[in-house]
Amino acid sequence: MIQATLHQLKVFETTARLGSFTKAAEELEITQPTVSSQVKQLTKTIGLPLFEQIGKQLYLTEAGKELLTTCQDVFTQLDNFEMKIADFKGTKEGKLSLSVITTATYFIPRILGSFCLLYPDIDIALQVTNHKQIQERMLNNQDDLYILSQPPEEIDLKSQSFIDNPLVVIAKKDHPLANQKQIPLETLEAYPFIMRESGSGTRKAVQNLFNQHNVNVKVRLELGSNEAIKQAILGGLGISVLSKHTLTFACHEDLTILDIQNFPIAKHWYISHLAGKQLSIIAKTFLEFLIDRTQLMKV
The missing domain is CATH 3.40.190.10 (Periplasmic binding protein-like II)
Incomplete structure (x- = not known):
């Protein structure tokens, strides 16, 4: 390994991370033959294959996986060293x-x-x-x-x-519930609901609350974007639960927060x-x- 150069290790790490000689060449701004040559020299130094190619797909061997971990550690330490030197210089x-x-x-x-x-x-x-x-x-x-x-x-x-990160119920300002106070949670069952996509942290928090109180809302749409949900609400497609930050920092005059019992959901x-x-x-x-x-x- 002492014969391996940092350049060879960088070429290998980039190729392993991107899974492609061509993509590695593009990122490093060198030619594809140069990438192949550097990996070949490093393989000779190690004495074991680092990649195996099945069809058009490039896979790391066990030796390649170990070397990738080592490379990542080396480059992280070098980056940290550069940062420490800059810190010593007061920058x-x-x-x-x-x-x-x-x-x-x-x-x-x-x-x-x-x-x-x-x-x-x-x-x-x-x-x-x-x-x-x-x-x-x-x-x-x-x-x-x-x-x-x-x-x-x-x-x-x-x-x-x-x-x-409080989660609140959001609706159009002209929604029938807009001016009511302390609305029972089960009231939401009567209105179409827009839910975040599966796997969303907001969705998990909302579902946990609904499950605790045996509330079953009518999910009309599932969307993976806060902005898409707000546009759907503005389009009259339903109400939803979003982080209050989505209104605080990107305010919509035509949206409002409903005063629903058990809301806001306290998150961070x-x-x-x-x-x-x-x-x-x-x-x-x-x-x-x-x-x-x-x-x-x-x-």
């Missing part, structure tokens, strides 16, 4: 990889904007996704930090809540990272910035 330079669920986009961009103004030399890779895909990213250790409303219990994480936003992960200086800096900044935010 903050480096990369931050952040994954958030879609609802977080109502407030995270403005926080990131303030963070980038304070630390202009930090590059941020932001991935916006759903709960299912964010769990996959966690299992693959693809990011430094994750922002979500319901950290998965089956993954070993360190999580910290940083702001309330969490920032998480893998329990065994050593956070970089940049990740720690952002985590502290996020906690401090959101203490000033009101829902």
